[in-house]
Amino acid sequence: MSDVALAIRDLTVEAGPKGRSVTLVDGVSLSVPSGKILALVGESGSGKSMTALAAMGLLEPPVRIASGGASLAGKAVDPTDRRQMRGIRGRDMAMIFQDPMMTLNPVMRVDEQVCEAVTVHDPSVSKAEALRRAREALVTVGIPAPEERLNAYPHQLSGGMRQRIVIAIALINRPAVVLAAEPTTALDVTTQGQILHEVKRLCRDTGTAMVWITHDLAVVASLADTIAVMYAGRIVEQGPADDILARPLHPYTRGLLDSVPMIDTRSERLRSIPGMPPVAGSITAGCRFAPRCERAVEACRTAEPALAPAGNGARLVRCIRPLDDGGAA
Numbered sequence: 001m002s003d004v005a006l007a008i009r010d011l012t013v014e015a016g017p018k019g020r021s022v023t024l025v026d027g028v029s030l031s032v033p034s035g036k037i038l039a040l041v042g043e044s045g046s047g048k049s050m051t052a053l054a055a056m057g058l059l060e061p062p063v064r065i066a067s068g069g070a071s072l073a074g075k076a077v078d079p080t081d082r083r084q085m086r087g088i089r090g091r092d093m094a095m096i097f098q099d100p101m102m103t104l105n106p107v108m109r110v111d112e113q114v115c116e117a118v119t120v121h122d123p124s125v126s127k128a129e130a131l132r133r134a135r136e137a138l139v140t141v142g143i144p145a146p147e148e149r150l151n152a153y154p155h156q157l158s159g160g161m162r163q164r165i166v167i168a169i170a171l172i173n174r175p176a177v178v179l180a181a182e183p184t185t186a187l188d189v190t191t192q193g194q195i196l197h198e199v200k201r202l203c204r205d206t207g208t209a210m211v212w213i214t215h216d217l218a219v220v221a222s223l224a225d226t227i228a229v230m231y232a233g234r235i236v237e238q239g240p241a242d243d244i245l246a247r248p249l250h251p252y253t254r255g256l257l258d259s260v261p262m263i264d265t266r267s268e269r270l271r272s273i274p275g276m277p278p279v280a281g282s283i284t285a286g287c288r289f290a291p292r293c294e295r296a297v298e299a300c301r302t303a304e305p306a307l308a309p310a311g312n313g314a315r316l317v318r319c320i321r322p323l324d325d326g327g328a329a
């Protein structure tokens, strides 16, 4: 299956009063085929959540979509159309938040909540059938004996169990797309690894496409088919995950990879990127990463590079001095 489940085109998100607004997401385009996982990575504040919330139609004023559009399974959707988006959310498109309690109702039993996710979008489903699907959904996310969990209240479950249930709810209607914002960062590595494994298998089996937002490049390596790297509201590099992880072209991507502790490289290479990303609204001419980039030359500070094809064309990079060898030391 290689049909495009989600496409975001030229999305720009702004905040603040008209005329004095700041741009938080600037001309972002993404596409995810059915059954595939795109990792959206970048430092805090780069615009990852705003991109996802905009696509889901969940931005709250004063943040708004200034331009751009989206399509879901080939059909155009208007994320600013509240009515349309209410019908789409939970059925065709779902979101998993970092904190499972953003989704779960603390005073409702788990079975009621999972069943409600089914019946709210298809009231014709009987109670017994909804419960059967709820049980099945829990099993698919690695809860082998779901009966006990279904009868529990959220607070009676572990964090990992709660997050599995949220993932089950997100996937129960077999949506075309799921946007997931760091849902496993609060979990221990074993639980995280198991959940990532289940998620990957589920996407492949059901054809659901996923956008996985994360800072964690170890997660990206085990989960993603493609990667989009964001910096200061812009995509700076995009392409197949294996390729990017093995041979980053943008100095920022290299910097992100160098700041991940890897067992095989020990800590010698471990270093952080100097400086801080620019604050939204204080973006100047030139490449946004230039002030922090070791490779920057004068031309980098005068005009912002376009996101242009690189290598065999499957990759895009926004840099006039890309690392043609991936920056391998």
Ligand SMILES: Nc1ncnc2c1ncn2[C@@H]1O[C@H](COP(=O)(O)OP(=O)(O)OP(=O)(O)O)[C@@H](O)[C@H]1O
Residues within 6 Å of the ligand: 015, 016, 024, 042, 043, 044, 045, 046, 047, 048, 049, 050, 051, 061, 062, 063, 215, 279, 280
């Ligand atoms: N209500 C708001 N008004 C104005 N600016 C905002 C508002 N909410 C967030 N921002 C700004 O939007 C930018 C993008 O934020 P976003 O939450 O998308 O970043 P992120 O990449 O998801 O970061 P993190 O990894 O920390 O979750 C940041 O510069 C943030 O300060």
Ligand SMILES: [Mg+2]
Residues within 6 Å of the ligand: 048, 049, 050, 181
């Ligand atoms: Mg975020």
